[in-house]
Amino acid sequence: MNWRILGTLIAKDFSLFFRKKLFAVLTAIGFIFYIVIYFVMPSTVNENLDIGLYAPVTLPAFTQMQEEGLEIETVESEEALKEGVIEGRYVAGVSLPADTMEKLASKQKPTISLYFTPDVPQEMKDTVVLIIRELAYVQTGQALSIEATEEILGPDMIGTPIPPRDRLRPLLAIMILMVEMMGLANLLSEEMERGTIHALLVTPMSVKELFIAKGITGTGLAFGQSVLFMLLVGGFSGGPLIIVTALLLGAVLVTGVAFLISSVSKDFMSVLAWSIPAFIILLVPSFGVLFPGAITNWIKILPSYYLVDTVHRVANFGSGWGDIWLNLLILLGFCLVITWVGISVLRRRVR
């Protein structure tokens, strides 16, 4: 291994990368844009109990509770109630049947339907049920005299409420990695398209050194920026070392993908054409964090899932090594396989 050659190549690649206006601008603007997005997103979670109520008959106890300040909004129909829940105006919707009073009076159990927003945590659901039972108790003086049925409108989402901008963090971090992936793929495909790689390969530099230099350049660019991003948006508060490890593996992963893309690309347009599917596929797990429950277990076949899940769990839930070691191991496996395949196919093209 000739470190002088490696250093020369890496310096050259960094210099060329930032001379390409498109990628330099994308990198700079994108980076600022991601940080702005993060800080523009709400930083707090609304934990008020906004409850919608559809009640063909007025229960005196409910009226009393409203007067005491509980945020219960009455709607005109059950459909309007459901719409309000789906749109997120109410954390929960309560639908009282028309015969509620009669059933309560005759000691029967009225069936009260409860509608919840997808991301409402279990604790909040339990609270709503308790409130309803309490109201029924206040109304009748008897415990457990109602039947409450829960219905989730939209995909369920379980867990601690997380500010939207923190949910966005893994997505933005992976976006940064992706832009660098495209940049490296373009750099490599240009080397081949313009024949500069052949000029390099008739110097004392070996093919192995070429790949190592390219790998360091790609990984360095992606890793450096994603770390800086996480630093600026407070993503290291959970477990900095774990996040750094995950981002490093993520940077290696996108470098491997960049090798693959450049092996089948001839120019910038084909780099773009191949990068977009890779972009979409690798981004999918981040949407699972943004919209929990929207994506099922199948996303675990995507290598980026293990990066996103690690960043999400560590940055937002404070998970430790013991919780995510398997994630990192699987991610490392994906990195090794994809990078090896990428180098193999690219080597064939170079030679």
Added chain:
Amino acid sequence: MAREAIEAEELTYRYGELTAVDHISFSVAESEIMGFLGPNGAGKTTTFKMLTGQFKPKGGQARLLGMDVTKNVEKVQEEIGVCFETTNLYEQMSALENLNLFASLFGMRSFDGNALLERVGLGGRGKDRVETYSKGMKQRLMVARSILNKPRILFLDEPTAGLDPTSSETIRNIILEERERGATVFLTTHDMVEADKLSDRIAFMNQGKIVALDTPHLLKQQHGKRALKAKVAGDAGGLEDREITLDTPETPEAVRKLFSQEKVITIHSEEATLEDIFISLTGRGLV
């Protein structure tokens, strides 16, 4: 006797079913300029790539400075300079940055890029981005890049193709200077005039084989026809052409008769061109 800088033994390369280079053997002595001539697709560039370690031969062996190219590719590449047929410079970098990059890859600590640029006629343009250069300037920069490590063997693939006369002349002078320095030059071209001017020896390549290899003079002598061409005064006051083939037993008598019996207006000798020889050997032109 000069040592051999390049030795090819039964060198062969195939692209699938197509044999591009077919068991060719030749050698080039140190400080010699070897011109490799042939039409497009003859196998010149493939031979060039095998000799410079870009392609691994499918058969035979190439040795440079006594080293097997396949087994010692990095050591061999420390000793050679390569100028490619197509421009492959970092266009977004300046000429000086391009040269400094490659000087660094060759491990040259004290390298004067400006002096080299002066030498190839690009003095004062070193800090300009290569993308602003003309084709001739780029090619001169390519040649500069190929000689920056003071190579013992210089490989040039069509170095003057499509260039203006000034750029071509600059490059030819550099090739001769490099030979004076002691470098061996391997020059592939289909420009017969260039090959004739520069080469100590010429190899004609056709359909993957070397069909002739010798000095330009001997090739012309062996395969060409020398003649005297004269214009004489005709009967009707016009000019008529006369041609006398040289190097035959009848030549002296034919020359005597020409001058004694006719009024010679102009006379000059004519040698066969390399293209004539190539056509006579292969039945096809060089383009």
